[in-house]
Amino acid sequence: MENIFTDEYFMKKALQEAEMAFDKGEIPVGAIVVIDNKVIARSHNLTELLNDVTAHAEMQAITSAANFLGGKYLKDCTLYVTLEPCQMCAGALYWSQITKIVYGASDENRGFSKLGTQLHPKTKVVSGVLENECAILMRAFFRTKR
Amino acid sequence: MENIFTDEYFMKKALQEAEMAFDKGEIPVGAIVVIDNKVIARSHNLTELLNDVTAHAEMQAITSAANFLGGKYLKDCTLYVTLEPCQMCAGALYWSQITKIVYGASDENRGFSKLGTQLHPKTKVVSGVLENECAILMRAFFRTKR
Numbered sequence: 317m318e319n320i321f322t323d324e325y326f327m328k329k330a331l332q333e334a335e336m337a338f339d340k341g342e343i344p345v346g347a348i349v350v351i352d353n354k355v356i357a358r359s360h361n362l363t364e365l366l367n368d369v370t371a372h373a374e375m376q377a378i379t380s381a382a383n384f385l386g387g388k389y390l391k392d393c394t395l396y397v398t399l400e401p402c403q404m405c406a407g408a409l410y411w412s413q414i415t416k417i418v419y420g421a422s423d424e425n426r427g428f429s430k431l432g433t434q435l436h437p438k439t440k441v442v443s444g445v446l447e448n449e450c451a452i453l454m455r456a457f458f459r460t461k462r
Numbered sequence: 463m464e465n466i467f468t469d470e471y472f473m474k475k476a477l478q479e480a481e482m483a484f485d486k487g488e489i490p491v492g493a494i495v496v497i498d499n500k501v502i503a504r505s506h507n508l509t510e511l512l513n514d515v516t517a518h519a520e521m522q523a524i525t526s527a528a529n530f531l532g533g534k535y536l537k538d539c540t541l542y543v544t545l546e547p548c549q550m551c552a553g554a555l556y557w558s559q560i561t562k563i564v565y566g567a568s569d570e571n572r573g574f575s576k577l578g579t580q581l582h583p584k585t586k587v588v589s590g591v592l593e594n595e596c597a598i599l600m601r602a603f604f605r606t607k608r
Binding site (some may be wrong): 363364367368369370372375378379382383386387388389402403404406407408410411412431432433434 | 481506509510513514515516521524529532533534535548549550551552553554556557558577578579580
């Protein structure tokens, strides 16, 4: 039987979150955390609504997943996020010791990979999953702001 | 008349916060945010109590100060923190566009300056204020953990 729980499967759920951010006038980034093919956290960017630069989708997802697990380390967890994490979020992911990060669109200016933010040695990274879909939503958002 | 509102004056208040963290069994880091010589946010590390790697003193101080100001940018604000910010906190400070960061003890392993985290071009940094006092508290904490 085919495994339906692919990276694309979960990234679609992160994209649904990004669309919720879009509808609220937020930069459309969504994130989920998965353990054993189960979604344990969902979030989307809320920096405008909360007036808080720390309210990125990933930060909320990390807090929420740790709350679910009852411990601060995200062992055996995968974060799916529609946009490449920034320095802040990558720095938080470093502390979380998360097992895997999967992101959609790259962020050439403020993404952690260009800026050289250190991840935990235990963390694997996969990029470019549903990259087009994630990037199209971002471009559509910024087009509404012109 | 002598100006009592020196960096040392405010760092002492951050140190009081660090001592509160120490008393709770948390890595003793404290932070305050100041605007026009007025303290608008106080916080200390709560990562253990909250089971949350994002609950560093600085992160809470940024959220709290933005809440006080009613806007997410920390223009004309100074953050005083007893330990050099990590990648996550420096990344959050980047987004906040804070005017000035003053820290006490350096963190040779996980501090942002060694790891090359980018701050906002508007942000000035002062280091080493009450460095000994801040470092002594950290060492005392880790001695209790041996």
